[in-house]
Amino acid sequence: MNLIYTGKTKDVYELDNGNYLLNFKDNVTGENGVFDPGANTVGLVMEGAGRAGLSLTKFFFEKLKAANIPTHYIDADIKEATMTVLPATVFGKGLEVICRYRAVGSFLRRYGLYAQEGQALDAFVEVTLKDDQRQDPPISMSALEMLGILSAEEYATLENLTKQICQIVKDELFKKGIELYDIKLEFGRVKDGQVALIDEISGGNMRAYKDGVYIEPLELEKIMLSSE
Missing domain, CATH: 3.30.470.20 (ATP-grasp fold, B domain)
Incomplete structure (x- = not known):
């Protein structure tokens, strides 16, 4: 895997087959220790946030897939806190x-x-x-x-x-x-x-x-x- 981007809440890797792997972190955006989904900075680290966020993401992306709504989602590995996605x-x-x-x-x-x-x-x-x-x-x-x-x-x-x-x-x-x-x-x-x-x-x-x-x-x- 080739690390191509380090973000606030996840890192992005390029896979050999051309798809991408998102690694979910335990970082949450906010300011001064208070969560804010619209914030530009990491406000706090919540243990387990990465896997929890991925679990809910998988839940919703599967719902969207069933509704034929286009997404980049392919699959997810909750244990590893990773999601495989299409290049976008x-x-x-x-x-x-x-x-x-x-x-x-x-x-x-x-x-x-x-x-x-x-x-x-x-x-x-x-x-x-x-x-x-x-x-x-x-x-x-x-x-x-x-x-x-x-x-x-x-x-x-x-x-x-x-x-x-x-x-x-x-x-x-x-x-x-x-x-x-x-x-x-x-x-x-x-x-x-x-x-x-x-x-x-x-x-x-x-x-x-x-x-x-x-x-x-x-x-x-x-x-x-x-x-x-």
Whole structure:
């Protein structure tokens, strides 16, 4: 294997057959020891977070596969905390796509003049540039197209896939009495330029609440994967 990228929460290796291997770490994004799925830094290390995140990611990617939604997922090895994926190229230097059902986090910080904390949102899709130096600025479809990052057609596909994927995640959480407030996804181009979900779907990239109480990533994964 050839290490090609070291990230905040996972490392990426190239395999001999051209596919990639993601190694999930126990790092969680946040600031000052507090988890924040939208943060640009590793805020804390939670033992077992890597395997737990991968377990939930596998759970959701299998659901998406059954729904014929394109992803880069091939298979996962929970014991080794690794996931084998198709090769994919990101848009520009990377985009983050957030789907919001409640006004919290950076949405509330930006739009607090108009929005109330916890206000219901109708699957609002927001795209930001992965740019730590500039604190991941939001960007519109027109700007993305003008800057040559993606086409208007690709943006429409990305937005449609985001809503489909997040509805599936939201519905699965609801089965356990959990409400999804927001979730961060990543997309890229796989074979033949198809837009597909990449990266992960875990407690580390979403805010979820049960009976009005925030659920930590490890606890979320424990609840979701329990047979009860």
